[in-house]
Amino acid sequence: MALLVQKYGGTSVGSIERIEAVADKVVAYKDQGNDMVIVVSAMSGETNRLVALAQEISPQASGRELDVLMTTGEQVTIALLAMALEKRGYAAKSYTGGQAKIVTDNNHNKARIKSIDHQNIQRDLDAGRIIVVAGFQGVDEESNITTLGRGGSDTTGVALAAALKADECQIFTDVDGVYTTDPRVEPEARRLITITYEEMLEMASLGSKVLQIRAVEFAQKYAVPLRVLSSFEEGEGTLITTDYETDKTMEQALISGIAFNRDEAQLTINGVSDTPGVAYQILGPISDANIEVDMILQNVGADGSTDFTFTVHRNDYETAMASLEKTANQLKAREVRGNNRIVKISLVGVGMRSHAGIASRMFEILAREGINILMISTSEIKISVLVDEKYLELGVRALHEGFDLKSE
Ligand code: ASP
Ligand code: MG
Secondary structure (H helix, E strand, O other): OEEEEEEEEOOOHHOHHHHHHHHHHHHHHOOOEEEEEEEEEOOHHHHHHHHHHHHHOOOOOOOHHHHHHOOOHHHHHHHHHHHHHHOOOOOOEEEEOOOOOOOOOOOOOOOOEEOOHHHHHHHHHOOOEEEEEEOEEOOOOOOOOOEOOOOOOOHHHHHHHHOOOOOOOEEEOOOOOOOOOOOOOOOOOOOOEEEEEEHHHHHHOOOOOOOOOHHHHHHHOOOEEEEEEOOOOOOOOOEOHHHHHHHHOOOOOOOOOOEEEEEEEEEEEEEEEEOOOHHHHHHHHHHHOOOOOOEEEEOOOOOOOOEEEEEEEHHHHHHHHHOOOOOOHHHOEEEEEEEEEEEEEEEEEEHHHHOOHHHHHHHHHHHOOOOOOEEEEEEOEEEEEEEEEEHHHHHHHHHHOOOOOOOO
């Protein structure tokens, strides 16, 4: 017998039929003798619909009222699922975030969980009840309703699993696991049996959309075994866990996956003087404009001048460009250039730590396809390259093949 926290996303509870199907699934786990805590999202599309309603009233609606509005979506699904469980003859009880005593800070729309007092839930579990908790929501110290950021139900699931010391947190979604890369780009992508927290974090921050980053961070911090699996098909899914546990599975690939991100833009300022403070003068105004900078490259030329290149999200390209042009005037730079038709492709794998030569193999594979690399950045467990967007599919497939990710 185990304590399982299961989270069902928006598509999994997107209609009455699907909610009934989730109820069938949950009671099957319960019948096997497990204690069950279920976290649900709003029905698919519902949160967007609510946000659009708010927009119609005012694009400047306050964070507090937006949270009051957005959390109604999950309140609908917890009640409907609890009713479906009761209809099947099981004792069930729905909890809003506040009732579950999920206390957050007061940053509306992106609150962080501070504590969970799980006593009431534990008592209900001990009494044999199935618990159904609204994802994505909590309350601050003053009982104001808060939300955890879009996709935040994953975080609710993991946080509850940590608080209750659950045996596993299972995220049921519309894909049947974490893949070596996006199967829409590489149909031969393969489901991973396990992946480490670290790798999953890199994959998520590099563009893989399977899990909310914060949920993975939370799971890593509290060592919650996290499993991604399909709510529509049977299967083991992918287990996200520690290095040690994945070693035991003998799935010792060098590379676990290839992530990519289409939202990149690159800006370059050429011929600025190579003196202290220049990097700050260039990037200071960018960060003041709340624009996040990803890769940064500075290259010293022979004539005492330097070139400086950095990347931002494509949505921030125009604003960043305007800021850079201003700076270029002040610094009497030779020229400013930019490119917003680029993408980032990244290899991720803890195996890189213990193996040299992966970067050069990556560059060789790309060179063979005639793909020019615009920028490179590395960390202990990833190598990212920036390339022209027209090479995205070709690059991902060539690397997938070249690093032998298809085979078991
Ligand atoms: N319903 C929320 C959203 O759409 C939270 C979630 O689904 O995780 O972002
Ligand atoms: Mg979601």
